[in-house]
Amino acid sequence: MSAAPAHDRIAVGSYDVHVRAALLDHVGDIVRTAAPAHRYAIIADANVAPLYGARVRESLGAAQTELLTIPAGESHKTRDQWTSLTDALLAHGFGRDTTILALGGGVVGDLAGFVAATYMRGVPFVQLPTTLLAMIDSSVGGKTGVDTAAGKNLVGAFHRPRAVIADPATLASLPIAQLRSGAAEAIKHGAIADAAYFASVDSSLPAAFDAPAGDAMRALIVRSVQIKAGIVMLDERENGVRRILNFGHTLGHAIEAESGYRLLHGEAIAIGMVLEARLGERLGTTKSGTAQMLRDTLQHAGLPVDVPAHLSGAHILAATRGDKKAREGVTEYALLEKIGSAVAGIRASGDVVLSVLEDGVGR
Numbered sequence: 001m002s003a004a005p006a007h008d009r010i011a012v013g014s015y016d017v018h019v020r021a022a023l024l025d026h027v028g029d030i031v032r033t034a035a036p037a038h039r040y041a042i043i044a045d046a047n048v049a050p051l052y053g054a055r056v057r058e059s060l061g062a063a064q065t066e067l068l069t070i071p072a073g074e075s076h077k078t079r080d081q082w083t084s085l086t087d088a089l090l091a092h093g094f095g096r097d098t099t100i101l102a103l104g105g106g107v108v109g110d111l112a113g114f115v116a117a118t119y120m121r122g123v124p125f126v127q128l129p130t131t132l133l134a135m136i137d138s139s140v141g142g143k144t145g146v147d148t149a150a151g152k153n154l155v156g157a158f159h160r161p162r163a164v165i166a167d168p169a170t171l172a173s174l175p176i177a178q179l180r181s182g183a184a185e186a187i188k189h190g191a192i193a194d195a196a197y198f199a200s201v202d203s204s205l206p207a208a209f210d211a212p213a214g215d216a217m218r219a220l221i222v223r224s225v226q227i228k229a230g231i232v233m234l235d236e237r238e239n240g241v242r243r244i245l246n247f248g249h250t251l252g253h254a255i256e257a258e259s260g261y262r263l264l265h266g267e268a269i270a271i272g273m274v275l276e277a278r279l280g281e282r283l284g285t286t287k288s289g290t291a292q293m294l295r296d297t298l299q300h301a302g303l304p305v306d307v308p309a310h311l312s313g314a315h316i317l318a319a320t321r322g323d324k325k326a327r328e329g330v331t332e333y334a335l336l337e338k339i340g341s342a343v344a345g346i347r348a349s350g351d352v353v354l355s356v357l358e359d360g361v362g363r
């Protein structure tokens, strides 16, 4: 049995995030230490399973491992899929001595994590993220769940993974729009916590996009995971400081929903970050000039920065009211103080938000 090669490891409390190109071939080495089990169930979607499923299965030992495939896309992050997956695990005779592995983007991570949180009252879980968003955001922090007709992520559980294994080489098959969308979260990490990182994301993204298995992408993933991990460890249940991770997301989620989910998450969040920086400037929370710096960096990354002209400011504002972050009718925002520092729980009246929205429409 070979050991995993030397690689970056970021500790997130009880578990580590492992980062290195081609680490997918060493999943078995890491899992046999972090989450050893009698049998392994890999859950992947229909895009990712044929690309990487067999390698992970080989690494874990094909005889003890099943690969369960679900349809791809957010519309399948549902209780129905949870039912199918738990029924499939039962039909295959998986017992308590099982580790579940999520191989894919955030949809598979959230759904498989929720299956792991509930199967036999909870079995060990390992994340194998294959999108940039999943590597730097959704796989770290222990939130799992599914969507319902009433909204996204409304049914779920906190269930920490035993390990997160990120192989940046898998990003070579990811469509560029998805890569850019994930990069929006890296830019967010710099904006809320680390001005030097913000600048380095701006300068290193072209190289990272060009060669996902290379050093620029590895460094970006490592630093973003460190930032997210640092925040999550202070506040795992999101009662306090973790809320700064929502910067750009109150208006961003509303825009994402109002676009009928035609905008990718990171695209909507890019627009939301520019708007929320402007909001912060108007409220006096954010140093002036910050919104322009963000706008330049996001545009440089190939992300949209204006509200699509066909969306209504009033509808976007109304959509923020249904957000989990809305408290007692007044919406709270996580805003920047400047690039590199953020504060959560800032209340903003509908009037100010509406005026920012109306000024932010693309011309």
Ligand SMILES: NC(=O)c1ccc[n+]([C@@H]2O[C@H](COP(=O)([O-])OP(=O)(O)OC[C@H]3O[C@@H](n4cnc5c(N)ncnc54)[C@H](O)[C@@H]3O)[C@@H](O)[C@H]2O)c1
Residues within 6 Å of the ligand: 045, 046, 047, 048, 051, 072, 073, 074, 077, 104, 105, 106, 107, 108, 110, 130, 131, 133, 134, 137, 138, 139, 140, 141, 142, 143, 144, 152, 153, 170, 171, 172, 173, 174, 175, 178, 265
């Ligand atoms: N749990 C959390 O803390 C948290 C945080 C942020 C986002 N999320 C969730 O994450 C989800 C979004 O995740 P996402 O952006 O990764 O979307 P996704 O999982 O839908 O993946 C995007 C697309 O890329 C495909 N794909 C994935 N990896 C690939 C690869 N290496 N090569 C080719 N194609 C690949 C997928 O099949 C899918 O079509 C949302 O449901 C969101 O709610 C969760």
Ligand SMILES: [Zn+2]
Residues within 6 Å of the ligand: 137, 185, 249, 265, 269
């Ligand atoms: Zn996000």
